[in-house]
Amino acid sequence: xxxxxxxxxxxxxxxxxxxxxxxxxxxxxxxxxxxxxxxxxxxxxxxxxxxxxxxxxxxxxxxxxxxxxxxxxxxxxxxxxxxxxxxxxxxxxxxxxxxxxxxxxxxxxxxxxxxxxxxxxxxxxxxxxxxxxxxxxxxxxxxxxxxxxxxxxxxxxxxxxxxxxxxxxxxxxxxxxxxxxxxxxxxxxxxxxxxxxxxxxxxxxxxxxxxxxxxxxxxxxxxxxxxxxxxxxxxxxxxxxxxxxxxxxxxxxxxxxxxxxxxxxxxxxxxxxxxxxxxxxxxxxxxxxxxxxxxxxxxxxxxxxxxxxxxxxxxxxxxxxxxxxxxxxxxxxxxxxxxxxxxxxxxxxxxxxxxxxxxxxxxxxxxxxxxxxxxxxxxxxxxxxxxxxxxxxxxxxxxxxxxxxxxxxxxxxxxxxxxxxxxxxxxxxxxxxxxxxxxxxxxxxxxxxxxxxxxxxxxxxxxxxxxxxxxxxxxxxxxxxxxxxxxxxxxxxxxxx
Amino acid sequence: xxxxxxxxxxxxxxxxxxxxxxxxxxxxxxxxxxxxxxxxxxxxxxxxxxxxxxxxxxxxxxxxxxxxxxxxxx
Numbered sequence: 001x002x003x004x005x006x007x008x009x010x011x012x013x014x015x016x017x018x019x020x021x022x023x024x025x026x027x028x029x030x031x032x033x034x035x036x037x038x039x040x041x042x043x044x045x046x047x048x049x050x051x052x053x054x055x056x057x058x059x060x061x062x063x064x065x066x067x068x069x070x071x072x073x074x075x076x077x078x079x080x081x082x083x084x085x086x087x088x089x090x091x092x093x094x095x096x097x098x099x100x101x102x103x104x105x106x107x108x109x110x111x112x113x114x115x116x117x118x119x120x121x122x123x124x125x126x127x128x129x130x131x132x133x134x135x136x137x138x139x140x141x142x143x144x145x146x147x148x149x150x151x152x153x154x155x156x157x158x159x160x161x162x163x164x165x166x167x168x169x170x171x172x173x174x175x176x177x178x179x180x181x182x183x184x185x186x187x188x189x190x191x192x193x194x195x196x197x198x199x200x201x202x203x204x205x206x207x208x209x210x211x212x213x214x215x216x217x218x219x220x221x222x223x224x225x226x227x228x229x230x231x232x233x234x235x236x237x238x239x240x241x242x243x244x245x246x247x248x249x250x251x252x253x254x255x256x257x258x259x260x261x262x263x264x265x266x267x268x269x270x271x272x273x274x275x276x277x278x279x280x281x282x283x284x285x286x287x288x289x290x291x292x293x294x295x296x297x298x299x300x301x302x303x304x305x306x307x308x309x310x311x312x313x314x315x316x317x318x319x320x321x322x323x324x325x326x327x328x329x330x331x332x333x334x335x336x337x338x339x340x341x342x343x344x345x346x347x348x349x350x351x352x353x354x355x356x357x358x359x360x361x362x363x364x365x366x367x368x369x370x371x372x373x374x375x376x377x378x379x380x381x382x383x384x385x386x387x388x389x390x391x392x393x394x395x396x397x398x399x400x401x402x403x404x405x406x407x408x409x410x411x412x413x414x415x416x417x418x419x420x421x422x423x424x425x426x427x428x429x430x431x432x433x434x435x436x437x438x439x440x441x442x443x444x445x446x447x448x449x450x451x452x453x454x455x456x457x458x459x460x461x462x463x464x465x466x467x468x469x470x471x472x473x474x475x476x477x478x479x480x481x482x483x484x485x486x487x488x489x490x491x492x493x494x495x496x497x
Numbered sequence: 498x499x500x501x502x503x504x505x506x507x508x509x510x511x512x513x514x515x516x517x518x519x520x521x522x523x524x525x526x527x528x529x530x531x532x533x534x535x536x537x538x539x540x541x542x543x544x545x546x547x548x549x550x551x552x553x554x555x556x557x558x559x560x561x562x563x564x565x566x567x568x569x570x571x
Binding site for chain 2: 074077078080081084085087088091213216217220224227228229238239241242245272273275276277279280283290415416417418419487488491492
């Protein structure tokens with residue numbers, strides 16, 4: 001059987017598995033908004049662990065990280081630091097977000113901020129930032145999926161058709177089973193992608209070099225520039241190292257698809273164990289990625305597109321069945337992020353826009369139907385963005401990674417009682433100033449003084465938030481006492497009722 | 498107006514140990530320390546470059562701090 005038939009067939013087998021899971025999830029679903037949007041706040045440790053890991057790691061972790069090691073060398077091992085930080089943030093901040101969500105029934109990030117800051121403006125700004133800076137990831141993931149299917153089939157399935165098929169499958173099981181379908185498919189995807197990266201990297205390391213240790217020895221002998229900082233092209237300067245650690249930890253956590261996962265945990269114990277142990281999966285996925293990227297730099301030194309190093313090496317050196325299994329793993333990596341972003345954007349649009357401002361007071365079934373229609377709309381937008389070329393998108397994609405980071409001061413003000421209160425005006429001014437600073441330091445004059453633009457945006461945001469909060473009216477005493485009191489009771493007196 | 502006490506300062510001994518250990522270990526994974534102390538290939542550890550192993554050990558230790566905190570009920 002020809003290799004492309006094996007590869008494409010295995011990807012379609014994988015897609016069939018996700019569709020079956022979506023159908024089963026649909027049979028378990030009740031007509032309940034919390035069930036559809038938040039898995040009924042009943043996610044246990046294993047399910048939550050794998051969905052958070054699979055959502056965090058996208059097509060970039062599967063394809064892009066190998067490309068980074070290939071081009072810039074060991075500096076990308078800084079990835080371990082940001083994944084450990086994700087665990088610590090989940091432990092400390094995620095558990096507080098979970099507790100407040102449980103006590104006050106929050107569904108979206110904007111629910112929490114609007115309640116504390118007593119402001120519809122905060123709700124709208126949070127919803128806009130949440131959707132605007134993540135909707136473009138639909139495009140990024142969809143393009144990755146189209147590329148994978150196109151490569152696996154030897155261009156017999158066009159990029160456009162591949163993108164459409166995979167977007168439709170992800171949207172299909174989300175529409176059918178809501179967040180339950182997303183979580184269950186993420187479990188399969190999380191296991192599949194992890195095994196695929198490790199197996200693929202080890203097979204290539206043994207096939208080409210006789211094992212991982214010999215690979216490292218050869219890199220040290222032939223390309224020592226890949227094993228020290230700042231790397232062959234001088235990319236990993238201290239400012240860039242620190243900036244990427246901040247942007248790719250806090251910046252990802254404050255995206256709605258991760259924040260909403262905190263609401264869904266079954267207990268405080270679940271969310272804290274999640275924080276303590278997610279870095280094991282997240283960090284260790286970059287160990288085989290290093291083998292792929294650095295090994296590729298020796299075996300295929302002249303690749304035009306470094307991000308293709310993994311599939312190119314597989315097609316050249318691995319058996320067809322293994323290549324198919326691993327490309328299905330790459331599909332899983334992209335789809336598990338894509339479905340989560342589709343779900344979070346659907347939830348924000350349904351809850352923060354439609355339910356609050358367009359059709360308030362309707363039945364849960366009405367809002368579930370509205371959510372499903374939003375998914376269809378997002379599917380269409382995602383497809384059009386994926387197959388078209390829009391110049392303004394280049395700027396927005398550049399800003400995306402650090403956009404959600406601008407919500408950080410607002411969340412800290414809610415979840416961490418302190419000597420000074422953060423105010424509505426402070427938060428709005430801080431987000432506005434932070435986004436302007438982000439545009440200036442990422443697009444107009446990238447990374448001033450060698451420090452990542454995302455960090456400049458966050459610094460400006462914090463300063464403006466603090467100064468404006470100091471001179472403007474804080475939330476009412478009852479509101480502060482209610483919400484900060486709940487945080488105090490959760491942290492120092494145990495779980496909320 | 499009665500405010501909740503600050504949550505930025507740990508209140509228990511275990512809390513202070515966990516936060517201090519995490520911050521100190523994390524500082525060693527960041528500039529300038531990582532550039533000053535570990536930016537080299539030799540000496541290799543078990544055949545792996547020094548920088549790689551240095552960071553791996555710190556990452557594992559940081560995860561250990563988080564697991565310890567959980568086991569202490571923090």
